[in-house]
Amino acid sequence: MTITITAFERSPDGGRGLARDTRVRWALEEVGQPYEVRLVSFKAMKEPAYLALQPFGQIPTFEEDGLVLFETGAIILHIAQRHRGLLPDAPEPRARAMAWMFAALNTIEPPIVEREAAQITERGKPWHAERLPMLDERIRTRLRQLSAWLGDRPWLDGAFSAGDLMMVSVLLRLKSSGLLDDVPNLAAYLARGEDRPAYRRAYAAQRAVNVP
Ligand SMILES: N[C@@H](CCC(=O)N[C@@H](CS)C(=O)NCC(=O)O)C(=O)O
Structure with missing residues (x-):
């Protein structure tokens, strides 16, 4: 079908x-x-x-x-x-790959989407310029934590998985923001994702x- x-x-x-x-x-x-x-x-x-x-x-x-x-x-x-x-076949790595899917959607994507929404709907408000650095810092905190986890691994947990697919997809939204400049291993991680056929x-x- x-x-x-x-x-x-x-x-x-x-x-x-x-x-x-x-x-x-x-x-x-x-x-x-x-x-x-x-x-x-x-x-x-x-x-x-x-x-x-x-x-x-x-x-x-x-x-x-x-x-x-x-x-x-x-x-x-x-x-x-x-x-x-x-997804890996073995139950524990499989569960961990799913955990990374949830991390991408529940922990990393929300502050990114909030920043995007602020830039679209709050531009021109008197407090927008003050709020943006706060939104950026929320994202930076998550990026630093994710970067520390990733270290020099190619993917988040073993072989490429749906967890990486989701994480790369979410992080791609930051590509033009400059926020990835301080986390070169995450920028390289994104490039590896984008390079997949x-x-x-x-x-x-x-x-x-x-x-x-
Ligand atoms: N949590 C949903 C979000 C879906 C979503 O926000 N889709 C956007 C496009 S990327 C959309 O349709 N926006 C139009 C709207 O919300 O009216 C998912 O992951 O599927």
């Missing part, structure tokens, strides 16, 4: 690969599963037919054989559990939609 995911008809990032369909495309490329993409407009994402798939009116969704999933954590965990290549294919596929 064909896998179908949804993505923006036109991504606000202009094809830089930061919309969250890219991480799902990447996971599918890593495990060698073909997929189709249904492009949706902002208007359609808020209509009842789409809200029946994704209650919050967001991309991406995942559909396969009657199963409908939303939330990239759930989607990528499902892909990684169903197909070989993104599966990531390159995923990036190219979303870019083809957004930069026709």
Whole structure:
């Protein structure tokens, strides 16, 4: 049965690969599963037919054989559990790879998203300039901690896993912020992720939609 995911008809990032369909495309490329993409407009994402798939009116969704999933954590965990290549077989390393997925989504992504939201919605407010350094420092704290853990390992815990896929995807949102300048091992970690053939294919596929 064909896998179908949804993505923006036109991504606000202009094809830089930061919309969250890219991480799902990447996971599918890593495990060698073909997929189709249904492009949706902002208007359609808020209509009842789409809200029946994704209650919050967001991309991406995942559909396969009657199963409908939303939330990239759930989607990528499902892909990684169903197909070989993104999770170790042994139970303990497998559980640890999942822990890194949660760390990416619950510990690292929230302050990054908060900073992005502040830059979009709070620009021009009198207190924005004072608040931004505080938001930056929250991210820097997490980056220092993650950098200390990573040290000189290539990946977070053994071989590349869904935990790395999620962590790299989240950190890529910081690429143009300058916040990675102080953590060269994390910058190199990102570069290793971006260099994976599966990531390159995923990036190219979303870019083809957004930069026709
Ligand atoms: N926690 C969700 C977040 C999904 C999300 O924020 N999607 C963004 C695009 S990357 C979106 O659809 N934004 C439009 C909106 O929220 O109206 C996930 O990981 O799937």
